[in-house]
Amino acid sequence: MKKNKYLLLLSSAGTLLLLGAAAVDENFLKEWRRIQSQGQSDEGAIPVQLRQVVNEGLGVSDRCVSCHVAMGPGEQSVRGGEVLAPHKPVVHDPAEYGCTVCHGGQGLATEKDDAHGRVHFWPEPMLQESFSYAGCGTCHIALGVPEKTQLQRATLAFERLDCLACHRVDGRGGTVRPDGGGMEGPDLSGASLSGYDRDWYAKHLIKSRTEPAGPWTKTFQPVSEPDLKLLGAYLETRVAAPDLVQAKSVFLSTGCLGCHQVSGVGGDDGPDLSIAGFKDPGQVSFEHVPGSRVMENWLAEHFRAPASVVIGSQMPPAPLAEREIRQLTLFTQSLRRKELRDAFVPRDRVKATKFGEREFASDGATVYGAFCAGCHGMDGLGRRAPGLAAFPSVANPDFLALVSDAFLTESVTRGRPGRRMPGWLREGGLTKDEIDAVVSHLRTIGGTRQEPDPRPARWVTASPDAGERIFESVCSGCHGGQGQGAEGPSLANPVLLETATDTYLTETIGRGRRGTAMPGFHSPSPVYPALTQDDIASVVAHLRSLGGKK
């Protein structure tokens, strides 16, 4: 019995000790208790307790404010260190919207690693601080942003015209104040969100004429019509999320939608990206990714060298500078669409979901940038990537000089069946107007009109037999033995043969395409002999028969 008493005594004492330790840990040692004990409000020390932001509409209960106290509802006055400090002024008050809606992470948690989602079993880690604007994408999917050169020009116009003298944008400018004190011009960081006076220019003009002196007369100068347009475009993109807007404009110049879908729009060659921002770092391989195992690193490395990060990827590497890769990463992280209750759906999203507007600006340049630039290049000069067939140079002047707009429209509309170029006139693709806009954009970047062509569409009458021999010895190296395409484009493609005129084919063979691998056969090259006009005609006849053989 003594043994049993000892068992009882020791077990009980041990249990008491352990429970005591657990009680001490729970009631005194929690990190948030230590942090809150340093907090001071106007009325003195703040009560140490679990705090949270609850927003039932968004389905949020974020305990982040247990440490970041001053971001909590009605706690703006709390002081006591960096962690406790209030949020910098943003459009959405974290005390109302919570934290995880924008930043990700685990709002229900009360310990740092868990809350920031840096634990093994939390698939939505917090966005890195420099990628914070990606969080806006949870709700604001449909910001009407143009591709990057337009945005750049607009931004430059705003700076060139010295608007920053009076107006603040994203924390810059607004240094000049009207004489006699008063406020500088309004902060325009969120001009598009809050709305602005569309007649601002007329009013500025009147004011600059009526004011006797001061910045109004010195700083403000009349603005030309094109500059006015640029300023308009600039104001449209001021939604208080400058990083995201820039990132989106980079995305819209990289042609990702040519292969990937976002919100049901785009090609289907690659995976759907609609919620790519929620990709779980635990579910991807970091084997070939340098740096820490965070999604931001994975995405950036994946843009630099897709095939080495994802084995077997057919995606061409993005021809971007490091800064732009970072922006593309930010945009991809912002693809985190969540379903929202009606009261919280933002206007831009309503426009896209209810009224069928694009989730981006829909001018020709932007549509080209978003859908075509990935393969054909932002400059339209085509791309070559190791291991992939060359992507045709569609803005090549030699090409544009020989084809009609109808040919271009038809090519975009129907694509090249069997090749990676899909037909774009379809649900989830482009509209007729957009295709026309793209075609006219091509003419703009190529800078070439179609040469007048008096001949009919079909005039070649030569026999295909001679052409076949020439084709095999000269052309098949790049275009494949049956013209099925290899390194060079497919020629036996039915859509091509149906829409291409004989003039286009003979002249292309004769003149070649400067700047591409296609030589002109009117004159001999070190590798090939020159072909006569008849030779070329017979090759064309052979090409026509390829289409027929199918």
Add this chain to the structure above:
Amino acid sequence: MTPVDAGGPALREFVENLKAVPRRLKETAFRTGPPVTDRTRSTFVFGNVFLHLHSVRTHRWSLRWTTTMGLGIMTFAAFLIALVTGVMLMFYYKPFPDVAYQSMKDIHFVVPTGRLIRNIHRWSANVMVIGVILHMARAFYTAAYRRPREYNWLIGIGLLVTTLGLSFTGYLLPWDQLAYWAITIGANIAQSPREVTDALNITDYFDPGGFQKLLLLGSDQVGAEALIRFYMLHVMILPLVLAALMAVHFWRIRKDGGLVRPPDADERLTKKRAEETYPVFTEAPAKTYHLAAIVRGRTPNVGRGPENTVPSMPHLFYAELGVLMFTLLICVALSLVSDAPLKELANPNVPENPAKAPWYFLGLQEMVSFSAFMGGIAIPAIVLLGLALIPYLDRETKGTGEWFGGPGGWPLVRLSLLFGLAVPVLLEAFAIRFGWLREWFPDIPQLIVTFINPATVLTAIYALYSIWCIRRYESARAGALGLFTCFLCGFLVLTIIGTYFRGPNWEFFWSPADWPQH
């Protein structure tokens, strides 16, 4: 003159009674007074509803640590701990998909003491499973299942199954990836009779597998319906069944004459500690001390001289309370060291790979990897049936109450340990190295694979070994010793392989470090 004096005798009595309330309250609550004499100790036991399931005196043999190692009480203690902590968890748990997961997060992060209580609940559940298995092994090796305890052995098997059921149903409740996919597998094991009915082409007419799965999940996949069913089973039905079975189990211990002990237990004890024994019935040897004791003729207390019993209060209760606190200590200590797992939210589109059931089912899952029906249903059923039959096939008396008692004894158990461990290891090694029938004959009919696979072969070898034991020692007890030892070894080996050596796609890996990265 106070108002009371003026009020007459009735009022005076009323006031007296009022004054006496505390004293009378104590008297009526504790009728027997302090348990300082044998008489008051006895009344202490049978006057208390919670204690009177005990006999008032306990045999000293039963109190030896080596007799039971406290395993039964430890299992019961773990159940009590799980019961109390489980009730606490019910304050916050919400049985609905996704919401359930959030409530687990709440329990983990913001509920006062919630994390500790959840951890204790989880660890006490594990202690209970281990306890029930070890307790069964103890009862087996001391031959405690023999007459008149056969039926209680059966109740014990019922308790084993119910305990596993409780553990399994609790597994789904956190609604994380671990839970979701473990239960998906479990539900498909329930459906596995289809393996046979499909092979016989009779599933359209006779589909017990589909019926079982439908009954379990209330749907064709794990969802809200399954969760509410598992919740109800976990907090309501199974605990009630378990409590009822436990009541019968404990009561039968009493009715079957206390814990098992060898016939010569008294002599052994008396020889060793003669001075601690004292005669109980010296002045009235022909009298029993309790009416219930003459109901059965086996009561040892009639006409016997020296007796080796001690009052249950306090001897037995110190032991029981000691084991209870020891179990609590283990559970609390483990809870502070290791948090109960909670993976990411259940996602029906992303299967866990490997999806592993709770550890005590991993042996089963290992067998299931050969054939869902045989491994998941038939062999477990055979094992349970075999366990249940043991007391009815072993009618011998030699070695009752002795560790490894009976023909063969410890040498046989030792041999069986070696045999029981070697066979599954070799079989698994062979199957992992060389594959099995389907790898050799791709067109082989499913029925053959169902009935001839490492799991069934293992079962057959064990059965043959047991028959060999019976013939070698001319004793059913020897066969049982061999078979039970083999069963424990097989369970151990398969569980270890399933736990530590199986990775994605249930392939063999020497360590989880070798698992391929996605």
Add this chain to the structure above:
Amino acid sequence: MTTSSKPPRSRLDPDPVPRRDWLGLSALWTAGGALLFGMIGMLKLPKAAVLSSPSKKFRVPLPETLAAGEAYVPPGRSVALFKDAEGVYAVSTICTHLGCVVKANPEGFECPCHGSRFLADGTVTKGPAPRALPWLKVSLGGGMATIDEDTVVPPGTKVS
């Protein structure tokens, strides 16, 4: 312990437990202490540390056109906001009787549950309500009013 070497004894005889069983008693008391401590800890569990309802402190945009004496009830909240020449103040719209939400009317408030009536400043005029409707703490800033439903201020406190 029932250990002794003086037979014969009867089980009916008093056989007292040794008075000074320090080991046994300390074991029992420690066990009791551990169980009690655990029990007390566990009883903390039902008292929720955080509530699932939104914070009692909240900000609302101050309506620009609010006539004196006209109540503005922010959606989803049980607070009536008033603005007059002296400033802004907030009156709780939770009846002090049994917690129903009172309705603003031109005279003040009326409770639909048991018929209590209040003036616009919260004073009870009729019915079972034991106390006036409390005034709540308001602070202004940037066209927004921050109201703290948990902090009661003396009636008549108006901020501007």
